[in-house]
Amino acid sequence: MQPETFFRxxxxxxxxxxxxxxxxxxxxxxxxxxxxxxxxxxxxQSFAWAVSNFIxxxxxxxxxxxxxxxxxxxxxxxxxxxxxxxxxxxxxAILGANTTRPHRxxxxxxxxxxxxxxxxxVSVWALILLFSFGQSGFTGFFALFFxxxxxxxxxxxxxxxxxxxxxxxxxxxxxxxYGAIISQSVIPSCLPQLISWLLYMIETNIRSATLVxxxxxxGIGFLFDLYFKNFSYGSASLVVLVTVAxxxxxxxxxxxxxxxxx
Amino acid sequence: xxxxxxxxxTKRYGTETLALNEITFAVQPGEFVxxxxxxxxxxxxxxxxxNRLIDIxxxxxxxxxxxxxxLRGQALRHHRTQIGMIFQHYNLVNRLSVLENVLHGRLGYxxxxxxxxxxxxxxxxxxxxxxxxxxGLEEQMYKRCDQLSGGxxxxxxxARALVxxxxxxxxxxxxxxxxxxxxxxxxxxxxxxxxTLGITVLVNLHQVDVALHYxxxxxxxxxxxxxxxxxxxxxxxxxxxxxxxxxxxxxILDLKERYxx
Numbered sequence: 001m002q003p004e005t006f007f008r009x010x011x012x013x014x015x016x017x018x019x020x021x022x023x024x025x026x027x028x029x030x031x032x033x034x035x036x037x038x039x040x041x042x043x044x045q046s047f048a049w050a051v052s053n054f055i056x057x058x059x060x061x062x063x064x065x066x067x068x069x070x071x072x073x074x075x076x077x078x079x080x081x082x083x084x085x086x087x088x089x090x091x092x093a094i095l096g097a098n099t100t101r102p103h104r105x106x107x108x109x110x111x112x113x114x115x116x117x118x119x120x121x122v123s124v125w126a127l128i129l130l131f132s133f134g135q136s137g138f139t140g141f142f143a144l145f146f147x148x149x150x151x152x153x154x155x156x157x158x159x160x161x162x163x164x165x166x167x168x169x170x171x172x173x174x175x176x177x178y179g180a181i182i183s184q185s186v187i188p189s190c191l192p193q194l195i196s197w198l199l200y201m202i203e204t205n206i207r208s209a210t211l212v213x214x215x216x217x218x219g220i221g222f223l224f225d226l227y228f229k230n231f232s233y234g235s236a237s238l239v240v241l242v243t244v245a246x247x248x249x250x251x252x253x254x255x256x257x258x259x260x261x262x
Numbered sequence: 263x264x265x266x267x268x269x270x271x272t273k274r275y276g277t278e279t280l281a282l283n284e285i286t287f288a289v290q291p292g293e294f295v296x297x298x299x300x301x302x303x304x305x306x307x308x309x310x311x312x313n314r315l316i317d318i319x320x321x322x323x324x325x326x327x328x329x330x331x332x333l334r335g336q337a338l339r340h341h342r343t344q345i346g347m348i349f350q351h352y353n354l355v356n357r358l359s360v361l362e363n364v365l366h367g368r369l370g371y372x373x374x375x376x377x378x379x380x381x382x383x384x385x386x387x388x389x390x391x392x393x394x395x396x397x398g399l400e401e402q403m404y405k406r407c408d409q410l411s412g413g414x415x416x417x418x419x420x421a422r423a424l425v426x427x428x429x430x431x432x433x434x435x436x437x438x439x440x441x442x443x444x445x446x447x448x449x450x451x452x453x454x455x456x457x458t459l460g461i462t463v464l465v466n467l468h469q470v471d472v473a474l475h476y477x478x479x480x481x482x483x484x485x486x487x488x489x490x491x492x493x494x495x496x497x498x499x500x501x502x503x504x505x506x507x508x509x510x511x512x513x514i515l516d517l518k519e520r521y522x523x
Contacts, residue, residue, distance in 0.1 A: 166349065166351055166352075166353040167353055167354065167355045169315060169349070169353055170347065170349060170353035170354070170366070170419075170422070171366055171369060172315060172342070173313055173315060173342060173345070173346075173347035173432075174342060174343065174346075174347075174366060174367050174368075174369050174370045174422070174426055175338075175339040175340065175341070175342035175343040175369070175370025175371075175426075176339075176366070176369035176370055176372070176377060177339065177369075177372075177374055177377055179374050179377055179378040180369045180372060180374075180377025180378055180380075181369075182378075183377070183378045183379070183380070184355070184366060184369060184377070184378075184380055185355045185366070188355050188357050188358050189355055189356070189357060191357075192357065
């Protein structure tokens with residue numbers, strides 16, 4: 001093949017490719033009756049609208065105590081669900097990890113529970129639990145708890161098998177019994193990782209709790225939903241700002257804790 | 263009476279892999295025995311069968327006249343307290359202090375509650391400190407183990423084994439991860455323990471030169487079978503070839519000429 005033919009073919013390929021892209025775009029614009037000029041002009045307008053409406057107004061600021069009370073509810077639900085999940089997750093992980101399982105038949109159920117709880121999304125758990133607990137704080141708490149439990153069990157199984165195997169072997173060789181092996185070697189070895197994952201879970205759960213709150217009618221999510229549907233955009237925006245501030249604050253705190261313990 | 267007797271010990275993994283094939287030997291109290299052989303020969307498996315970290319498939323192991331394979335529960339734990347173990351990777355809890363790691367050697371003597379809470383007596387703590395001083399670790403006592411060098415970690419491992427007041431030490435490749443000078447300190451320490459405390463030492467090595475230099479008796483293993491059992495002086499070049507296979511043999515013989523003298 002001559003170099004000229006090679007480059008001619010290359011050019012043809014490029015032209016065809018861009019022609020096809022243009023064709024698809026134009027076809028889509030025709031089909032959806034999208035007015036390109038109007039659409040582009042609307043972007044600055046929508047920003048302007050957002051800026052004018054989402055700046056918290058005086059009424060929004062007067063609602064701040066209510067918002068903070070609800071935020072506290074959400075943050076506490078996230079912390080409580082994560083912490084309780086960490087305790088149970090560690091227990092399940094000890095039953096499930098190859099290094100520490102008391103019997104090999106316990107390993108599979110522990111891993112199965114972890115997998116099921118983790119792979120069902122928190123919103124789906126909330127919907128399922130709505131049937132049992134209705135629109136209450138429990139629904140949100142359990143939805144967050146289940147997902148956190150699955151997640152923490154999974155990561156702790158890996159942590160135990162990674163950092164625990166060698167000291168466990170050494171303690172077995174000294175004649176230590178099962179309880180002593182767990183409390184004197186597995187837990188000290190894994191605790192920093194457990195705390196680190198717990199902090200991560202709290203951060204994640206505060207975000208999830210906001211969304212779950214919309215479904216279950218509790219916490220800060222409920223408040224956002226309420227204000228937004230009442231056209232109190234200023235108040236809804238204040239809810240968003242407060243939530244973002246809380247998430248950033250907690251992330252900073254947990255990063256500091258992590259730096260100290262790891 | 264021998265302290266340890268292995269009688270046709272066989273260990274099979276699955277149906278195919280034969281890790282130990284009818285291993286028979288006896289160790290007298292106070293002996294310093296080196297088990298040599300290439301990687302995968304079955305040395306580690308053999309040591310772990312002695313303190314029952316691994317269950318054997320057939321045969322019998324007797325420690326101080328007691329048959330080990332049948333031990334259960336409390337009796338098995340008591341058996342393990344009499345045997346200290348030292349590992350290639352030290353197997354310490356890195357986040358705990360040196361002293362706490364050494365005291366782990368006492369856990370075999372504890373009941374469930376004492377073990378879970380880590381309750382040690384004043385006497386046990388003093389004994390741990392004395393052993394650490396003996397091994398030259400008094401300045402590291404309160405440091406976390408992840409701050410120590412490899413040689414220091416291995417000495418902590420030895421201290422943890424000694425605090426058990428064992429009758430025998432099983433050392434699984436104790437110097438394989440160490441630099442030559444730390445390795446020498448560890449091997450000298452083991453010989454010192456053997457001579458002054460009268461503790462029987464069974465050490466897995468893959469360095470023939472070290473084995474020849476320190477051991478009173480050599481057991482050569484390849485593919486789960488004992489190929490040599492006797493004095494280091496009587497170990498011939500041909501036998502080393504046999505234990506290590508022909509390719510590795512030349513390198514090892516070269517070493518033997520340099521160090522054996």
